[in-house]
Amino acid sequence: MICLHPRWFYLLCLLAFLPGLSVTLAQPLTLEGAVEASLSQYPTLAAQRAAVEALRANAQVVRDNRLPNVRLHSQTNVGTANGLSGSYFSLGLIVPTSGARRADNSGNLATGNIALASADWEVFNFGRFAAEDQLIRAEVAVGEAGLEREQFDLRQAVIGAYLDVFWAEQTRRIEGQNLARVDTVRQIISNLVRNGIKPGLDSSLANVALSRARLAYLRVEEDYERARVQLATLTGRPLEQIQIDTAFRPEPLLAPVLAPASTANHPLLRVGERLVIRQTTEIDLIRKSALPRLSLLAATWARGTSLDVENNFGPLGSGLAYSRTNYLLGVAATMNLMDLKRAGSRVRLQQFRVEEARNQLALGQVQLQNSLSTADAQLTVLQRQLTELPSALRSAQAAYAQRLSLYNNGLETILGLTDALTLLTTVEKEAVQTRTQAVQLRLQRALATNDFAAFYTLFRR
Template sequence: MLKLNLVLSLAVSLATSSSFAQTLTLRDAVEQGLANYGNIKAKEYYLQSSLQTNEQVKRDFWPNLNIVAQQDFGTVNGQNGPLYGFGGLGVASSGAALPEQNWNAAFGALYLANVNWDIYTFGRKKERIELAKSDTKRLQADLGQEQFQHKIKIAAAYLNLLASQRLEKNQQMNLDRALVFLNIAATKVKNGILPGVDSTLASAEVSRAKISLNQARENVKEQNNKLTVLMGIPAKNLEIDTVLVQKTPIQLTPLSGNLIESNPMLQFYKSKIELGEQQLKLSTKEYLPTVSAFGVFQTRGSGFKSDYITDLQAYSTNYWKGVRPSRQNYLLGLGINWNLTSIARINKKISAQRFTNDALREEYQTAEAQLTAQLDAADVKIQLALKSDLEAPRQVSAAQQAYNQKMTMYKNGLATLVDVTQTLYTLNRAETDREIVHINLWQSLLLKAAAAGDFDIFNKEL
């Protein structure tokens, strides 16, 4: 008895949990997709990287402060003659030019602090900071248009899944009707009222209906998995909300004003143009000179005494005597650096950037024209889809009536199986048209939202 109660409790629990399975609304699908989709996450990271780069560019103009300390042990033989420290490979030993080599060695040390600062760059500092800001704006616009397009993709995938599920239901209804007249035909053939070919044809019709149902189920699975990918979740069977099947959008009239100017895609193109213009401004400053300030404080220690030139024994190999600072120097100054040959190189860079900016403007104008045409087409598609949506129920009603009449006549021997099959095709096509044209109405509204760059045009009708 206890075992039976446990089984019943488990059954009730499973039934309760399944009955309260969460239905995925379109808004929920969009929200999950924006939170989980990899491409959006990647562009969010790119944006964060750009914000850090902005700070790095500002700090690039801070003064350079170098602190150096070195301690050495070696000889100090000097020699008269020219020398270039090519590649920094020479030895900077300083000492008297003695008549012959000696191997006296002691410790020495150098300690210094060096500061240099580009105090005036003729506007390059400002333009580089503005360039970094423009790149951040471009990445922000790129993220915005990616999020907007992803909303559109998720909504389109959701509508496609809803349509495929409705078509699957229609094919199931079509199979049920085919099984009904198969049973009728089989009974009449068995009783000798109809020839055996009727039963055979009815059986073929059932097989065709099963194949159509399998194809519909395959399409449902395909559309289901497309939606899960866009949502950034593992593939699973989704239970979506069917409220859109019974609901018709209200605000379907054309909107006034030029809506596409705020389209995130156009905003992205604008940000690319602004970035190009800022790059051009920086390029015009690059051939100008740089004014720098610099300063050095240096202290040295040596194990060789000041009279080493006259007394070669005047040195100490003691480490502390050699590395202890004993002489100091400082230096302050201003300098200007101007690479005159850069003028010719920068001129070509400026010309190249101008061509690039022209190309970006052409891309913007092309995208603007495409979106304008898409918005105009969307308004027409909405009106035509609305008319078709009003007509579809009449088509279904007439087809259903014709099917019922032919089935009644067939049962009474007043119609052939071919007549019934024809009305079955008509009814199935009418039911399919009804689902397609209603989903097309929502898809046309989504197309309008995509062209206008305002997802709320679609979202507020849900």
């Protein structure tokens, strides 16, 4: 039988109740993981998806509007029945009365009963229904392209925030190393000053350098925390869980620049392409909306009245039964001649919108191609700078070590040592800045081609 110490027993119980907690805390956030987390939960994408679903649902709304109108109506009335010859526009305000013409107005009451069923169905309109369906499909396609563009923009924002954290952490590491070196130098100088080997001024200058190094580190720390907050907002994770993977492979930065890639089928262009189709489709709908419409009409009704055939007032109860029935069938053609004029004006307006959409698409194509060409040209030059970085770093480190050794032996001044220390820190920061610029150009190329596979390899272990 194995006996566990109570401390180990409590630890095992904690791990049993919190499965995966240690894994979550220990596993850093990768670049691709940050992108996937944002794409799965970010509110703007959810809103865009809902908008696309609304466009799809609108297609069913339009189809339902084409169903035949079938109306049922029944009423029972009591009132006077005095008729008079003449015509008028009712305007929905005058209640129609059907009764005999009499010499005098009568206050006698008559009852009436009427039931009505009518239907009308637009069965043919020279392709307007088909044009409406095509327009709806084009609008759904524009919405889907907008969702893809939103995903593309969000991916770009997440990668940018991730890189801000990554490079801020690199700079923070350099400032931390610089702070440690300055502190080491200060301690050496303080010992030399106490022993009377170096003047007190050197100690004062060392303290100033230490304070400046601390301030520089705190400024970088502020930038680092700000970048973490932005990344936490985009990924939907608590700030305390934002610990990125620091893996970085600089070798792909030196790979030869590939031949100019194609920017076709890009999410930013796809929106413009589908918008051109959508605007062009609406022209067809405008023209067909002005064409005649053929409808089937049908109605049947039954009626009763307490007036007899001689228009004499009978018992009120006799008007509650139906005594006459009728039906009517017909075909109606409807056309508003002025719609032709209105359609012509709307078509001209829509043609300008099509031209606008095409010009915007052409501008987007030029901008993407220009971004790709610029990235390729700058990468070619920047790669030469990257090849010089190792040599520059080694030289700066060697210079600092030599100046420190000379200072310890009394052969160098504090100013020379400070210059060497400043030079080393400057070269380290320049190395980070050069790599930052190279990575940014690789990202610019990935954004222009919508191909992130090669870019992601820079941050894979």
